[in-house]
Amino acid sequence: MNNLQNDNQSVFVLVPSYNENEVLRDVVSMLVEKKYSVVVIDDGSTIRQSLYLKNLPVHYIRHKLNLGQGAALQTGTNFALSKGATYIVHFDADGQHSAKDVATLLHPLEDDTIDIVFGSRFLVPTLSGYIPIQKKILLFFGRYINYIFSGLLLSDAHNGLRAMTSKASTKIILTENRMAHASEILFLVKKNRLRFTEVSVSISYTDYSKSKGQPVWNSIRIFFDLILHKLFE
Amino acid sequence: MTGIQIILISGILVAAFVFFIRRRNNIADLLVFTTLVGTAITFILFPEWTNIIAHKLGVGRGADLVFYLCILLFVFVSLKLYARLRRLEQMITDVIRKEAIAEADKLENE
Structure with a gap:
């Protein structure tokens, strides 16, 4: 048990928060309970997120x-690497992910055959539960647009839950500040020939995460960010 | 001189005035700008000259030629500005990131 705790401490879970407020505390407590090192990045929220922590x-x-x-x-990645992280996990702050899934995500990384693991809600159909129809259509297109741009076809285009080794994270340097980073990660995986896999994770669409989630038209913006990214690479 | 010529020429002269009084330009900029102003005023005074060039390039009217060139210029300028915007955003990001991490380290070491 003690060993597990030490191991978990070198797992840095990055939780970016922009005005998540109360929900952030629940998400973070759930991760702290598992003894992970949690890094909350307060992305210029109106109310300092430390108040909720x-x-x-x-x-x-x-x-x-x-x-x-x-x-x-x-x-968060720069910070975690400076603190000697062995694994880095991306975790959305809106409560749609479950802390249990982090262990599942880390598992493929442990024997050093995989560099980065993507969470997917579509590998096991029963797990995905209810997904709003517009969301489904968007994810369907997103998946193929990512494929066209990056050459990688993942089952879940924009799942916020991922884990990577510290070595992989030094190669995945994000320059897309906004949501296009999810696709940029794929470009960088391809470019650096990182070994990747997908594991099944659950997603819960609470009323809160639905209200916070990406509005549909935002995907158009992501699309243009991607085109411009390719243009100005 | 027609009304539109007066309007266009005074517009260009105002722009030139603003450009020159800022005095932060190097010689190359100054030369380019003076040439541009010169060409603009020439073509405003003698619009039929653009027709001659347009015909040589296979465009019907001088005004159309100017319009096409403006589109090209617009695209070029937009791309330049966008590239600069991206560089700027990257610089801001770097500054904010460095400061945020330094601040976090400071808090934790206290």
């Missing part, structure tokens, strides 16, 4: 301005 043993970093989730994850 009182007495929780977490690392807290605050961006002075709102830069976007991609930028927050990169800041």
